[in-house]
Amino acid sequence: MEQSQLCPRFEKALEILSKRWTAKIVYQLQSGPQRFVWIENSLPNLSGKVLSERLKELEAEGIIQRDVYPETPVRIEYKLTDKGKAFAPLFKEISSWAEQWVDFPSAP
Amino acid sequence: MEQSQLCPRFEKALEILSKRWTAKIVYQLQSGPQRFVWIENSLPNLSGKVLSERLKELEAEGIIQRDVYPETPVRIEYKLTDKGKAFAPLFKEISSWAEQWVDFPSAP
DNA sequence: TAGTCTAAGTTACATAAAGTAAGCGAAAAA
DNA sequence: TTTTTCGCTTACTTTATGTAACTTAGACTA
Numbered sequence: 001m002e003q004s005q006l007c008p009r010f011e012k013a014l015e016i017l018s019k020r021w022t023a024k025i026v027y028q029l030q031s032g033p034q035r036f037v038w039i040e041n042s043l044p045n046l047s048g049k050v051l052s053e054r055l056k057e058l059e060a061e062g063i064i065q066r067d068v069y070p071e072t073p074v075r076i077e078y079k080l081t082d083k084g085k086a087f088a089p090l091f092k093e094i095s096s097w098a099e100q101w102v103d104f105p106s107a108p
Numbered sequence: 109m110e111q112s113q114l115c116p117r118f119e120k121a122l123e124i125l126s127k128r129w130t131a132k133i134v135y136q137l138q139s140g141p142q143r144f145v146w147i148e149n150s151l152p153n154l155s156g157k158v159l160s161e162r163l164k165e166l167e168a169e170g171i172i173q174r175d176v177y178p179e180t181p182v183r184i185e186y187k188l189t190d191k192g193k194a195f196a197p198l199f200k201e202i203s204s205w206a207e208q209w210v211d212f213p214s215a216p
Numbered sequence: 217t218a219g220t221c222t223a224a225g226t227t228a229c230a231t232a233a234a235g236t237a238a239g240c241g242a243a244a245a246a
Numbered sequence: 247t248t249t250t251t252c253g254c255t256t257a258c259t260t261t262a263t264g265t266a267a268c269t270t271a272g273a274c275t276a
Contacts, residue, residue, distance in 0.1 A: 027114075
């Protein structure tokens with residue numbers, strides 16, 4: 001039986017997006033450079049441990065950049081690279097899909 | 109400290125897409141109705157156990173439909189609903205992001 | 217000079233999610 | 247009666263994530 005061949009670039013992109021928290025982190029950074037604790041507080045249930053892992057992975061992928069400001073206490077900011085900013089149209093698509101198809105009939 | 113408020117619909121969409129395997133399964137079904145084993149074989153490393161879970165979740169979300177053909181042995185096909193088909197432009201965006209930004213410098 | 221404070225993590229431990237492989241039920245074919 | 251096929255489940259193992267306490271570094275405070 002044949003396996004459907006997925007384009008490796010596409011597959012890579014899908015893997016980045018499918019990994020828990022990555023999409024949310026990247027989305028969160030669309031609004032500008034942010035510090036560790038800020039991102040952590042922005043995404044409920046995301047633990048510092050996993051955030052730390054994901055930021056390293058995203059940096060390794062060239063999607064975000066880590067900037068160190070040697071103040072006291074040290075300030076570290078994470079921001080999207082061009083590669084990361086290029087996700088913007090994708091988020092727009094997700095948004096418009098959501099607008100059209102996701103309903104919230106009941107309020108909590 | 110304020111938390112950035114994510115639109116609940118958008119968040120829901122992001123959660124669907126971020127869950128391991130869901131995006132790949134939905135993408136796989138874009139090519140037409142498929143049976144359990146076919147999907148399983150199309151996605152390397154996806155276990156039947158998780159596929160079973162995901163298909164139920166996606167059906168509950170109204171993204172796919174499960175059709176039973178009482179042949180022998182029974183044939184069951186999964187296919188996208190309109191809601192599921194509406195992911196198409198999103199996959200196009202992922203694809204074009206991947207084309208532009210993902211490189212594969214070395215061949216295996 | 218010892219003790220304190222803060223940001224940005226890290227570590228050890230506990231829980232949840234996913235992977236593996238064997239098994240099940242139905243119906244028909246051998 | 248045994249075998250085969252499909253579409254799953256179940257029991258068990260491994261991996262991923264969550265929690266909470268701890269670490270490091272430099273400047274500030276007592």
